[in-house]
Amino acid sequence: MSTDAPALSPARTLATAGRVLRQLRHDPRTIALLLIVPVLMITLLRYVFDADTGTFDAIGASLLGIFPLITMFLVTSIATLRERTSGTLERLLAMPLGKGDLIAGYALAFGAVAVAQSLLATAMSVWVLGLDVVGSPWLLLLVALLDALLGTALGLFVSAFAASEFQAVQFMPAVIFPQLLLCGLFTPRDRMHPVLEAVSDVLPMSYAVDGMNQVLTHTDVTADFYRDILIVAGCALLVLCLGAATLRRRTT
Amino acid sequence: MMNLSRTADTSAVSARALTVVRGDRTVLRGLDFTVEPGRITGLLGPSGCGKSTLMRAVVGTQTKVTGALDVLGRPAGHPSLRPRVGYVTQAPSVYADLTVRQNLDYFAAVLRPGRAHRAFREEAVSRAIGDVDLTSHADALATALSGGQRSRVSLAVALLGTPELLVLDEPTVGLDPVLRRDLWNLFHTLADDRGTTILVSSHVMDEAERCHRLLLMREGEILADNTPEALRARTGSATVEEAFLHLVDQASVDEAATAPQETSR
Numbered sequence: 001m002s003t004d005a006p007a008l009s010p011a012r013t014l015a016t017a018g019r020v021l022r023q024l025r026h027d028p029r030t031i032a033l034l035l036i037v038p039v040l041m042i043t044l045l046r047y048v049f050d051a052d053t054g055t056f057d058a059i060g061a062s063l064l065g066i067f068p069l070i071t072m073f074l075v076t077s078i079a080t081l082r083e084r085t086s087g088t089l090e091r092l093l094a095m096p097l098g099k100g101d102l103i104a105g106y107a108l109a110f111g112a113v114a115v116a117q118s119l120l121a122t123a124m125s126v127w128v129l130g131l132d133v134v135g136s137p138w139l140l141l142l143v144a145l146l147d148a149l150l151g152t153a154l155g156l157f158v159s160a161f162a163a164s165e166f167q168a169v170q171f172m173p174a175v176i177f178p179q180l181l182l183c184g185l186f187t188p189r190d191r192m193h194p195v196l197e198a199v200s201d202v203l204p205m206s207y208a209v210d211g212m213n214q215v216l217t218h219t220d221v222t223a224d225f226y227r228d229i230l231i232v233a234g235c236a237l238l239v240l241c242l243g244a245a246t247l248r249r250r251t252t
Numbered sequence: 253m254m255n256l257s258r259t260a261d262t263s264a265v266s267a268r269a270l271t272v273v274r275g276d277r278t279v280l281r282g283l284d285f286t287v288e289p290g291r292i293t294g295l296l297g298p299s300g301c302g303k304s305t306l307m308r309a310v311v312g313t314q315t316k317v318t319g320a321l322d323v324l325g326r327p328a329g330h331p332s333l334r335p336r337v338g339y340v341t342q343a344p345s346v347y348a349d350l351t352v353r354q355n356l357d358y359f360a361a362v363l364r365p366g367r368a369h370r371a372f373r374e375e376a377v378s379r380a381i382g383d384v385d386l387t388s389h390a391d392a393l394a395t396a397l398s399g400g401q402r403s404r405v406s407l408a409v410a411l412l413g414t415p416e417l418l419v420l421d422e423p424t425v426g427l428d429p430v431l432r433r434d435l436w437n438l439f440h441t442l443a444d445d446r447g448t449t450i451l452v453s454s455h456v457m458d459e460a461e462r463c464h465r466l467l468l469m470r471e472g473e474i475l476a477d478n479t480p481e482a483l484r485a486r487t488g489s490a491t492v493e494e495a496f497l498h499l500v501d502q503a504s505v506d507e508a509a510t511a512p513q514e515t516s517r
Contacts, residue, residue: 011365019358023349026393087345091409094311096334097362250315250329252274 008100016097016105020079021112034075034113038067038121046129057132057216060125062185064140065212067121068114068148069205070176076110076155077168084159093249103244107152114148115141135215139225143211146232150204153239160246179205184213204235262325264289264417264449265310269319272305279305281472282319287451287465292443294463295453296496302472303453304342307419310451311339324416335363338410338418342425344402345409348395352386352405353377355394356412363413380408383438385431400427407435411442418442420452424459436462457493468496475499 024031042060049056083089092102122140125131133140154175162168182192182200189200200206211228218225265287272280279302287293295303308314309321312329321328324336346355360373381390384404394402407423420439424432436459442448443464452463460466461480468476468483476483476499480492489495 009365011367012362015358015361015365019347019350019354022354022358023347026349086348087341087343088347090313090341091339091345091359092362094313094334094337094339095359095362096331248315250313252315 008098008104012097012101013104013108016102017108017112020106020109023079024109024113030075031113034071035117035120038064038071038117039124041067042121042125043129046125053130053132056129058213059185060129060131061133061140061212061216062183062209064118064121064125065143065147065208066180066183066185066205068118068144069151069154069208070172071117072110072114072148072151073155073176074169074172075113076106076152077159077162077171078155078165080106080156080159081162081165081168085164089247090251093247099244099247102247103156103240106156107149107240110152111145111149114151115145118144118148133216134219135217135221139215139221140212143208143215143229143232146211146229146236147205147208150208150232150236150239153236153243156243157239157246160243176205179203182206183209185209204232207231207235262289263287265321265323265451267319267321270306270309270321271318272302272309272314273316273318274305279472280309283472283474285467285474285477287449289449290443290447291464292439292450292452292462293465293467294460295451295467295469296455296457296460296492297469297475299455301469303469304421306469307339307421307451307453310417311337311419313339335413336416338413338415340403340407340410340418340420340423342421344394344399344406346394346402346405349393351391351393352381352397352408353390355405356380356408359409360412376412376414380411383411384408385434400431403427404431404435414446415448417449417451420450422453422455424454424456432459457491457496460492460496466492468499470500470503473503475503 042063045060045063046056049059093099118141122137122144126133126137158171158175159168162171182189182196182203183205184200189197189206192200207228211225211232214222214225214228263286267283267285270280270283271278283306295306297303305314309317310323310328312323312333317328323333326333347358350358356377357373360377364373364376381387384407386401386404386408389397389401394405397405403423403426407420410418410420424435427435439450439452440462443450454460463480465479466476466483467474478486483492483495484490487495487498489498
């Protein structure tokens with residue numbers, strides 16, 4: 001029943017986050033992929049635009065925001081799907097665990113992974129590959145963390161509509177690719193067809209990419225930057241709540 | 253020993269007109285039954301007769317339940333029941349990528365969170381692992397265990413909170429005879445020494461003889477609610493299995509007589 005509020009107990013949330021990280025620790029290959037692939041991709045990008053470092057600056061910064069979103073989306077959707085299909089979710093919900101505890105636990109664990117991932121990718125970009133950031137690299141990291149939470153939220157939400165891991169993986173192109181095309185990475189949003197521009201105005205990734213670009217081009221923290229991170233954080237929170245609604249104690 | 257002089261009003265589980273619909277199928281059809289506290293009640297019947305659905309209704313994870321269903325004095329699924337009822341599903345629901353002890357540590361932390369209960373949790377975890385005889389495998393990953401071992405991890409999780417009511421869905425499937433005997437001894441210890449009420453399903457009829465009471469099910473209905481001895485006596489059979497078959501045949505005859513033109517799907 002949905003009458004019980006998603007109460008939050010810090011101890012249970014921490015226990016859940018610890019458990020998720022412990023599961024991950026038994027899977028060193030996934031950890032390696034999570035941490036190394038973004039670094040390799042950003043390096044690849046740097047040399048694809050070898051003669052044109054201006055393009056690398058623009059796209060590189062956006063990618064630093066997009067990586068955590070995509071990887072956390074995939075990791076969370078598979079992890080929660082497993083939780084649903086293995087019966088552990090039913091068991092947990094038959095125990096005194098609040099839905100909020102479970103979701104916050106996942107967000108905390110994958111948020112920590114995202115911080116490690118973004119630290120590596122950002123450090124590589126700024127100090128080794130020469131990504132030209134006018135603002136503070138810490139702000140890049142903040143946006144990356146919020147993007148990761150958004151990815152976790154979206155992954156949690158779509159896992160409710162996937163009956164198998166095959167389906168869960170297919171949600172990635174369905175949910176992420178349209179945002180990727182419309183977020184302003186390939187062409188500025190104001191040069192798209194007006195309908196698409198309007199659509200891109202309501203997609204959270206547009207603001208994630210814009211936030212990154214604000215840091216890239218401004219020394220100060222701009223009003224647009226605040227707007228961008230508030231929108232991304234708000235979307236993450238909203239989708240997390242929607243995700244909580246898909247965790248049902250009673251099922252058929 | 254627990255005080256067993258409670259009356260039927262204080263039964264651990266009591267159902268009146270319990271009905272469950274799944275999709276367009278009525279899985280449970282207006283059941284009335286009670287489960288006595290501190291005793292082992294066996295839920296027996298062929299696969300697909302509604303045993304699992306009944307158990308899910310009792311632990312409060314089944315939707316579309318109508319009728320009255322009280323568990324330990326509260327409506328089934330009430331939040332206050334969550335720490336008091338242990339539930340083991342048919343498929344072992346544990347994390348395959350954690351060790352036995354890590355699994356139990358986590359579920360123990362959900363049941364009794366906080367640093368203050370740390371020592372209590374450690375003791376509960378070690379005891380539960382010992383109860384299901386997995387002490388030598390405590391640090392093995394669940395994925396590396398055999399099917400029977402994994403289902404015992406699942407059982408150990410249910411034992412963690414020393415629940416008053418333990419709902420076990422076919423806990424002995426796929427276990428060898430020695431382990432099955434050991435588990436049944438454990439169930440009796442839990443009922444006799446800790447006063448735990450146990451509702452256990454099985455389709456292995458020889459296990460029925462080890463229950464205090466039996467609920468025999470068939471196609472969403474309860475055919476009989478009695479002790480194994482009384483069932484054998486009533487049907488004039490030597491074993492519970494014979495008694496069950498006798499009752500099933502009788503029910504089929506009755507059905508054919510009373511509902512000759514039931515529409516087929």
